[in-house]
Amino acid sequence: MTLTASSSPAVELSGISKRFGAVVANDGVDLVLRRGSVHAVMGENGAGKSTLMSILFGLVTPDSGQIRVDGSPVTFSSPLDAIAAGLGMVHQHFRLFESMTVAANVVFGAEPRRLGLVDRRAAEARVRELGERYGLEIDPRARVSQLSVGERQRVEILKALHRDATILILDEPTAVLTPGEVSSLFAVIRRAADSGTTVVLVTHKINEVLSVSDEVTVLRDGRVTGRFSTGDTSGAELVHAMTGRDVLEVSNQGDVTPGATVLRVRDAVVSEGGVERVGNISFDVRAGEIVGIAGVSGNGQHEVVEAILGTRSLARGSVELQGADVTGWSVRDRRAHGVAVIPEDRRGEGSAITMTIAENLTLGHHRTAPIGANRGIRRGWISLRAQRARSRELIEQFDIRTPSGQHTAGSLSGGNAQKVVIARELSYGAPLLVAEQPTQGVDVGAIEAIHGRLLDYRTAGGAVLLVSHEISELLALADRVLVMLSGEIVAELSRAEATSASIGAAMSGATAPTATATTNTTTPATGVRR
Amino acid sequence: MQILELSFVAAVLLAATPVLFASLAGALSAQVGVFNIALEGQMLWGAFSAVAASYYTGSAWAGVFTAIVSTAVFSLALAVGAARWKADPIVIAIGSNLFALGITGFLMRVLFDVSGSFSPRGLQGLEKMRWLEGIPVIGPIFAGQTPLVPLALVLIVAVGLWLKFSPRGLRLRGVGEHPEAASSLGINVSGYQFWVTIAAGALCGIAGAQLSLGNVTVFTENMTAGRGWIAVAAVMLVAGRPLWLPVACLGFGAAEALGFRLQGVGAPQQLTDAAPYAITLLVLVATRIRFPARRASISTESTP
Amino acid sequence: ASAGGNAEAGGDATEASLILITPTAIGSNNFLQLASDGAEEAADKYNASLDVYESEDPASIQQNLDAAIREKPDVIIGVSFSVLDQFTEAAIDYPDQQFLLIDTSAEEPTENLTAAVFKEYEATYLTGVEAGLLTEKNNIGVVASLDTPFLHRWVDPFFAGAQSVNPDVTTGAQYVGGDNPFGDQARSKAQAQILADAGADYIQAAASGGNLGVFEAASENSVAAFGVDTNQCLDSPGNVVDNAIKRVDVALVESVGDILDGTTGGFASYGLAEGGVSLTGLEEGVADSQCLIADHPDVIEQVTAIRDQIIAGDIVVEDPLTAG
Amino acid sequence: MSAPPEPQVLRHPLVRLARVAVRHPVVVPVGAVVIAVLIGAVIIAAAGLDPLTAYAAVLSGAFDPDTLDYTVSVWAFICGMALVAAIPLRMGEFNLGGNGQLVLGGLAAAVVAGQSGLPPLLAVPVAILAAAVLAGAFGAISAPLATRFGIPIIISTLLLSPVAVAVVSYLLRFQIGEKGAAVAQTDRFPESARMWALGDLSYTNVGLIIVILLMVAYWLVDSRTAVGFELRVVGANRRFGAYGGVRVGRLALGAMAASGAVAGIVGAIITLSAPYRLTDGALLSPGYTFAGLAAALLAGGRPALIPVTAVLFTVLQVGGAAMERSADVPRQLSDVLQGVVIVVLALRTVVDNRRSGEKGAR
């Protein structure tokens, strides 16, 4: 289905190809962005969206293909060229100077000057003026370090607008926003589009696409698998274009009856710099059940996980593991007592990229048999043979793609790196498993495998706490879903009650299911890559 | 022992000036995210090249100039290694400090055929600002000093303000705080790091020149004798606020001068030697207790 | 070991061999420099070969000593107290090897262990006298490298001498210390400045390489300094009054000569009487020594008198070392 | 995630060349040494001297059978001080306070040894133990300073060291020093409290055995024990360690204590060896601390490499003096060479890190 030209193309990408080693990130991609339109680009993890955007913004040079801006061909060797050509990009991760003011961040690199100095007054005026024009009000003098995630994103957008961007690229802008922030962001996007700005929106979320975009291009494995005008398409159609099939198979049959309580959190409060990140929450997780925690990231879920593991201390409240109050315990003791954690940040927290895969698989097992020993004469010693054997076994079991366990973890692809973390944590056989965004950044096949393992874990009598942004993931796996919003549990839904409508509503703080949420009850479980 | 006398102030300023220049170098490096502990060696090289040039040309200012240029060159290893190749600046610095110690002594032997110290008759030192004599407060403090002494103070304030208010200053600080962010806005991060490291070298050159042609007129083996390390500590102390450097360095100078004077009232030299270091450490601890926010404001993390 | 032939100079082939061992690198340590100069003179005089072994620490002193013994030179010369242990033992273990100690001596020396010690304190006493006579502010001081017993030979006698002629003179001592006590002119200058600020107008410099710093301070204040070991007036004309000179060369040449002639053992002490120490001002050619003392014939007169009393034994200058 | 632009370092010719280099860990140090030796040769030649004679003198000076005994003893001390640097280095920390810890060890040993009366079999062990405890405790101070007050260990060790040195030389001068001596030093220790000899060797004694045992211990701990593993994990990624249950604070405390203790033991060994007394400054003047640090850096903290790299710096140190004696090349050249080795090494390792880091990008 093609579109009837409504307005002239602001940007035309034709035949863009890019490969990284063996991976073909983009393969002959054509993309046409019409001036003043909101163009959504969709696709699973690794489909090539970010790469395409990076190429458009001059961060990556394509192997082949051509870019036209306003009809005339251009070649971007650096973001500078792209900026000069009127493009602006808001990255998946913010790139802000925390210690500086909003104004400083906005004008950085293109400062208004007076007498050769940064004209702060002009800078602040500029921020206010842009703010009013696009509905991005924010205090120019505020320190970024004091801003909320949503406000920070406004600063990012202002940075682009300050450089007179007429083509705005937003790469997964909503992944980290609260529903409220999402809707106000969409308002900004619409306003920008109506005033002639061309907006490219990269996202996984069907409902967002349907609610804000004019046109949609879907990528799979680096190829374009569909172009739609939002008006005459449906969620199901888009999903099919993205995945090439219908929703995933593995799902929780609710066939296990929960046993004893393994984790008991009571009146937990986590505060940071005076701000309450987690406000007084209580919940249990029992053996043989998967409890999901839904919520847009940044609503305290991560802090809860840290508090359970012990890398962060509670301001108030208590954590009980298998009946023992572990509130004051060290991470080491808690792990020994029976908790395993799949962390959100696998590179920064879940692994040491300069060490070997075998060593990465060893941490946490190094004081217990078979690799280590916690009593007897071998206490404190490590058996390298056992270490090698174990890594061979896990690499095999979890199908980690690597020549050998003696290669560095840094040499692994994102998905395989994640498998190393999961393999290590699952192999503790701990009574409690906390899985935080376990499928982020891994491909569909792996997602299914991981989901399968989580279900087996629970079936084997383990207690699982699953933290995810992905409603669908929770629907597929969880026996119960807790919804967190700004540090508090705002809803607890049984399997029966839990629908993407009800969860979405609770996540956004609304009471009734929202219109957009109901339209797609079948979002595939594509984890948000962060 | 007289603390409040202007002569004491002058003594403190004199002792502190080389450290001031060096610490400014360190602070600038820190601003762009390079942990620079090569100050000691670069200062030593600066001191040597200053004396050598002054000896050959017969002009102290030629010495200063040479020190600036040659020390900037000397710092290339660190600049290329740390900025361009992302090598571990600490290891490079330790190496180049050792190198400086060796090469200066070596050259003193092969060029001038002396060991220990080199102060040929007629070696030109920087002239003092005698013309200031007679001016009330200013006179007693600065008349006995070289022009480099006030320059150090002026320079630090200028750089501090430049960092804060000039576009390049803003960008420079950005480079240190969040390199990716800066480069995504088209700033050449490693370029900034490179040139700042070179500039730091030049500053260490001045520091050395002031030491060997200002504080005295002679070059002695290992004459920096730990001053560069004190500068590093000063950088830690001010935690990215260059405008505070004078306070830190003068504080050190005061500690040293005070230590000297304590000998006058019978304090054993062995212990007064330790005063500056002990005091610096105590102040570090105190400031950390006072402003915990500044903790680990400079990361020395490194995996060899 | 060859007792070494009679000492006629001249002739290409060296007739004797000397090895000098210093306790630390000579670096900017005047005293060690002086010793090696003296050794060179001796080598010239007796047409001997000379090797200088610089040590770093006790272990390397031992190592250099062993190396020297393997060389079987006619005389192994050790400088300063720091080599005493090693030399005393070596002398016992190698009775056929001749050893010479400069500036220190063993309690019960063997026949093959000769020693030459200096009475620096006698000379420093005299510079003290000059200071005491010259000072107008009745305030004098000393800047020494380190606060060690040995270096007090340049501190206590200086004050004693001054007080002997000027009872109400006040005194102050400053020690350089730091990472480089024998060479840090910046610190020695600052120390001298402190004395000047405290009102001293005459300062004895005993800071080895650091003396230059003291002289600079002198030139920048209304202060005059005293040098040591050699005529340092030449290093900073107009700022140095006089020097407590020490004829290590003389001592070395004589002792080596004696040993080569076969008269060994015991120890010679070089004081004012023996002409081993003196003042520039008491020697010939004061006039063109560039020393300020040249302008004070009266002072020179009195000092000469006191020198004679010391030689005569009417005045006994106390050695800070033995005084404990 | 967007693809980062290819870092220009990969295009650098030197790097391309280096990427071909073999992967074995020894290759890097060796290469560094070779390059350093060449640079050194250039410097010597530039000074109008003959590089070959100079280097020949260095080697013959170091390996002359007559002095081998001495060379080995120096090697032992450098190995010891290399351990001092290596242990914290393994967890990414720098201990630049070796001097202070060294002299405190000497002090403790001297005080114990001075108290004659201890039976021969006890005196030496007790002295060494005391040294280890005192110096270890002193080294450990830096850990809480880092964890509680965020003062980097590299800074606190640096500032603490001169304080310890000053205190020791004060005590030597005014409290425990020998009366009537011209320099500050203790009395000679009684026979009973002297380092046990090895055969009739005059420099090398049982101290060598002790140091070797220490190195073996470090090698075992590093490669075969949980603590060693945790050290390396924290060195590689602090957050990963904390998440994995490593008590980083305690680990740092232990590492610094061990590091200081080793320094103390080395100080004790030197002090209890000939001439059997503690002399002010004698422990520092040979510069074992920095030679050790250099050796540790060159070995990247790897236990197996330290004895090897230590040989290099021993040769430079011992041979340097010989070179000066016989080839008239100033001994400072050995410092020059050491410096060059370290710098070149730092640049070389980058290339290696780059290689793995670049794989890590995908």
Ligand SMILES: Nc1ncnc2c1ncn2[C@@H]1O[C@H](COP(=O)(O)OP(=O)(O)OP(=O)(O)O)[C@@H](O)[C@H]1O
């Ligand atoms: N710098 C790189 N080096 C190697 N491979 C890369 C690099 N950047 C991306 N890739 C690979 O290219 C493919 C496309 O990556 P890209 O980031 O464009 O996917 P994406 O659609 O943005 O995924 P996500 O939805 O998770 O953001 C993936 O297989 C990824 O592993």
Ligand SMILES: Nc1ncnc2c1ncn2[C@@H]1O[C@H](COP(=O)(O)OP(=O)(O)OP(=O)(O)O)[C@@H](O)[C@H]1O
């Ligand atoms: N209007 C503006 N335009 C550009 N940059 C600004 C503006 N206002 C502040 N900045 C920058 O934001 C940062 C904080 O500004 P501010 O003037 O508050 O500095 P500061 O708080 O005084 O810094 P410090 O307190 O650390 O000395 C500085 O980097 C400053 O350069």
Ligand SMILES: [Mg+2]
């Ligand atoms: Mg992406």
Ligand SMILES: [Mg+2]
């Ligand atoms: Mg402010």
